[in-house]
Structures are given as structure tokens and as C-alpha cells.
Amino acid sequence: MPLASSLTLGGLTVETPVVLAPMAGITNAAYRRLCAEQGAGLYVCEMITSRGLVEGDEHTKDMLVFDEAETVRSVQLYGTDPVYVGKAAEILCAEYGVAHIDLNFGCPVPKVTRKGGGGALPWKRGLLAEILEHAVKAAAPYDVPVTMKTRKGIDDDHLTYLDAGRIAQESGAAAIALHGRTVSQAYSGVADWDAIAELVASVDIPVLGNGDVWEAADAVRMVEQTGAAGVVVGRGCLGRPWLFRDLADAFAGRATQALPTLGEVRTTMRRHAELLCQHMGEERGCKEIRKHISWYLKGFRAGGELRRSLALVDSLAALDRLLEQLDPGEPFPVSELGAPRGRQGSPRHRVALPEGWLEDADGRGCGITEDASEASGG
Template structure:
């Protein structure tokens, strides 16, 4: 798949997830075969760019190209400025967030709330495309199938985006009204794919290699985007890639492999955030890595109170030591 002038060799993409897809997690998913890993959404509000949160979200040191940065906001000129700022920091693809259903995002008329105003969608996309050099740096758009179930206007949004120069479109198979409830639907994504010439990427509930193949066949899209299914299971990208290429499933990783990958991930988090914040960020990742183990609950309750990085790391290692030869569920 190509996004403008950029070749994506593996059409499997890590979805942008606030609080999850930081630099250590993006790098890990790329190691496991993701062809592209999109950053956490970064604010278009320039007054917040000096904060530690924004600084870390804009940090791409050591990342493999292409570097895709998602920006979020509601004002066309602010978003254009955010695009220029992130390009100066190394972004090679700019992604506009019109898919986030979170209340704190939508109550300021950003994220998926933008889908109810098609004229504003056009102004935002045009402003960001112009700021990115009219195609010099490709601009992509992440949307949902519509604002509400009664207003599934994803096809109209897709055509608007294509007309003003958006070069790829990722679509989550739910409306803003659905949040993450119920099952994702792919009929609207298929209709969007038929309606535009730019690459379309399907997102939502793609959690197994078999589901990946099913979604590809149903929608005809150019690539798949994986979000929550990669939490605690970043190797899902190599599993899906292998199945799509060879029609066979890989053996699940052993407990020994998961132990090694988790410890590498923890070390990267401590180095990136510092030990104090790194310990706090690591907690959710440890829980996700351990969620397939039948006896994980007592371990999780005990480690959740740990505040020392060395103690946290040692406890995670010990938990998997006894499970080193077991396959993951």
C-alpha cells in the first residue's frame, strides 16, 4: 500500500491509542511486523506543546520510518500549525483525528464530534493538507462510520476528504454514538472503499488472523488497523501477517518468550519516562501481558501497589519464570 509517496510494505497498522501507543510500544509493534505505527494523538493547542505529555508524544528518536503523527483539535488553523510543528519534529505522515469518541475530546467538538459538521471537516482537511505542502507530506484521516447510527455519513466524509487531498483513510466500524459497544460493522467500510480511490484502512474488532482475513474479504480494503487487540499481545502483527501470506497459524509464543518481551518492554518504559512515571505506565501493560494466565489476578493485585521499578520488574519476571514453557492462551 502507498500513502502518497510513502510505501507501506506490510499493510498492518498499529492504531493510535491515547495512553498506549507511546514510542516504546510503537517500536515494539514495528519489531513484530506492523508496517506503520501511528502515534498517540497530539494536541493542536500550541499552549500545551511545552508540557511533558506533549513533549513525550512528539518524541520519535530512534523510530523506524515512516513516522506517522496523529493531531487532534477542532480549529483548522490550529491543526494546520500543529501539522507544521510535527513535521519539523520529524513526522513523515500527518493523521487527523476524527475518530476518538471520548467525552473529554468530543465535548470540545474534536475527535468524532467533527463528523456531524461536514463543512468543517472539509475546512480542516484542506488546511492541514496545505500546511503539509499539498502532498509533500501525506495527510491521512481517521474517522468512524458516522456520528450516530441514524447519521452514518462515512461515505460522504470520505468523498470530502479525498476531494481536498487526504491520501488515505482509516475507518473504525462504529459510530461515535456506539463508542466501543457492540460489534464493529464492516458494510459501511466496504461502501467507503467502493466510493473513493485513495487507500482505505479497516479498523475495529480485528483480533485474530482469521478475523483479519474475513474483514479483508468483506471490505476489499487496502490495509488493516489493529488497536486494542495489540495490548499485551504485540506479536499479533506477525501472527496476522503469517496467516495472510501462508494460510497457516503460527504457534503461540511460549511463556519464556512473553517473559523476555515483557521485560524488554518494561526496560524501554523506564528509560523513556523515567522510573517513577515508567512504573505507573507499566502497570497496565503488565496486566495486559498477564491477562491470558488463569492465575494472574492475585499477582496483578499485588504488583499494582509496587512503586519501585526494580521490584516491579523482578516481580514480573518471577511471575513468568514458573510459566516459561507454557504457551500463551
């Protein structure tokens, strides 16, 4: 079966069937532009809270910043109250000109799940339907597609993904993305691609696969094995925005380009820092680039003292001086190919949930309190 060269979400066509997963503190406007400069796809803003947006929370509004080159604005929305989610969806469409809204039902962070949000919420089938229906209805007049991202379930004894797919389809969602892990797994272990294939077979709307896409070849293999309409990439692109170049080539049937030398990685790091400073100012932008440096240099021979200095960089001039010390001809460390990146952690023996959460699998009208200051991420 030939690979799909594009992805259709309602009236929106994505040139390459690849979506950048929102990651807290990572997928800001600067990073989204950096990735988009590498290859076509859909680049999603950091997750924001619906209540925070509706109530005009300044931190939430600060996160809704888009680069001037960002022609397709995509936002992931978190919420547990259908009314707030619907109002937030309307605000995103009417005031921010977004072209795509994704709803987060997959975040495994304990402070989110203990309030019934993120990956815990799909257990409440009725509530899930209500939230989706409100969002789809609010976005419909603007012809903005609404999608959802979820996990297999809370744990292996409380799986929800097949019901979630059915509910997404019945509610008018344009697609569903499935991370092939449970909430209890967090980011540990191996993603279950068979579950993605099972979901593909059970619904008519597009299914996007997420989990363990470290290289372009992994994305191709996932689509071929599961029948997914596309892939969602998160941790695999940390310190490697050129992964989107490789993904665009793979889905277009083009030959894979050569791995970047340290000199080319150095140029990308400098571009990343430059974009961060443009959006945030030099002081904050340089602080932000620090956390990316260890990902960029993973596997390279850069010494400990240089790495420590880079981790304390406070100006673009200082960054330039330090980057000059890197060997531009050093080849990319092939040992890092196919290896997990970012956080992994250990599986959780018990998922943090509201008291009595598992006793009722409907939850329609249950009125979960949503915190406007809830941490954005997942």
C-alpha cells in the same frame, strides 16, 4: 483476490498494510518500538492537539518523543480549528520530521465530542473540508501524506462516513480509515464491516478498516470481505504486541507461528518494561508497565497475589523477581483468541454535543474553540 502485501499513502510505502491505532497512554515510543520489533507496519504516536503544539504546550511536546529505531515517524493530530491544524501540520513536518500525519475525526470521548471534536466533527461537512485542506496544503511541500480516521457517524440517524470519504478524496487526503461503529456505540457491540465495504466502493483513495480485528485471521477476513487496502489495529494488540508478527505473516502469505508460551510472554513483558524505562526513567517506566500486566496475563493461571504484586512493581529488579514466579511452560490460553480486549462499555443513549450542533451540517468558518489542554486519545 490476493491480499495486498503493502500499503501506499502518497509517497510513503508501508511494507505491511497494517496501522497501529494511536491509544492514549499506550502507544508511546516504547510500545511503538516493541510492536515494530514484531513486524512491519505503520506505528502512530499518541494523539496530540494542534493548538497545544502550536502554542508550545510542554505536555504536548513531551508526547512527541520518538525512539531511535523509529525511521518512519507517524503522528495523529486532533483539532477543530483549520488554521491551528494547518500550523501544527507544518510544525510536525518541519521540526519533527514526521513522514505521515493522521487527523482524528473519530474519538468518542464525551469531553471531546461536546466541544465538536473527534467523531462529532464530520457532521459539519464544510468545517471538515477546511481542516483537511489546511493540513494537506501545509504538509504538501514536505511530501508528507495526510490521512483521516473517522467513524460511521454520530449515531444511526446521523451517519457521515460516505460524505467524509468524498470530502477526504476531494481535499487531497491520501487515505481514510473507518471504524465500523458510531460515536454512540463507543466500543460496544460489533463493528459494521459492511459500512467499510460501502466506503471502499464509493471512493478512489485507499480505505483502511478498523474494528474487531482481534487476530490476524480477522484482518484477512476484513480485507477479503470489504476490499479495504489495509487494517487499523487498536485494542486487539493490548498485551499482545506479537499480533503484528502474525499480521505480517498473514499478509505475506506465510504460515502462522506458534502461540507464545507464558515464558515467551514473560520475555516480552520484560522487554516492554525495559523500553519504557529507557524512555521515561525507571520509576515512571515501572509505573507505566503496571497497566499492561493484566492484558499480558489475561487468561493465564497467575495467582491473585502475584498479580497484585506485579500491579505495584516499582523497579526492574522487583519485576524480574516477580516474573520468575510465572510458569514459563504454561501454554497460551486459546480461550482468549478472538475475544475482545480492552474497554468495551455500553452504548450511549445520547452523544454529548455542542448546543444546536445537529441544526447545521456545514459549519464552515464556525470557529469552534479548541482547548490546548484537551485530553489526547481516541
